[in-house]
Amino acid sequence: MKKLAGRNTICKSILTHTHVLQIIDDHQYMWLMAETDAEKRSIKRRLRKQLALAGVSFGGFEMFIHGAVLAPADPQLGAGLLLVGVLVMYLTGGRGHQ
Structure with a gap:
């Protein structure tokens, strides 16, 4: 994804x-600092969840x-x-699932 962002301005x-680049950087750092396989699995799950939320939030923006x-x-x-777009962005923005 970082290579794609480097090649295409849009x-x-x-x-x-959508903060995807920041999410990737943060998780890459955590992955490198992880000492156990359990930590790495947890980081991987968290990365997938945050990228999915960012994708859904972008879909809400498109709506x-x-x-x-x-x-x-x-x-x-x-x-x-x-209305649906605003609701999706609200729910995926962190306020709707605290």
């Missing part, structure tokens, strides 16, 4: 705004944007997408 922007674009043409669909 990908770098998306990966930076929000599509809702904003569709709202003038189809207010019900646009408003629905706006």
Whole structure:
């Protein structure tokens, strides 16, 4: 992912705004500092969970944007997408699962 971000400005922007690059750097450091296999398995699970949350959060953002674009043409669909997108971003942003 870091190589992809280095080659493509759009990908770098998306990966930076979703904090994916920071997540990878943090987990890479933790992996190198881990002393046992159990620690490494735990770090691997945590990395997968955080990357999945970042992906879902980005999907929520996309729904929000599509809702904003569709709202003038189809207010019900646009408003629905706006609300679902905001809800997904809220839940994956840490406030909804504390």
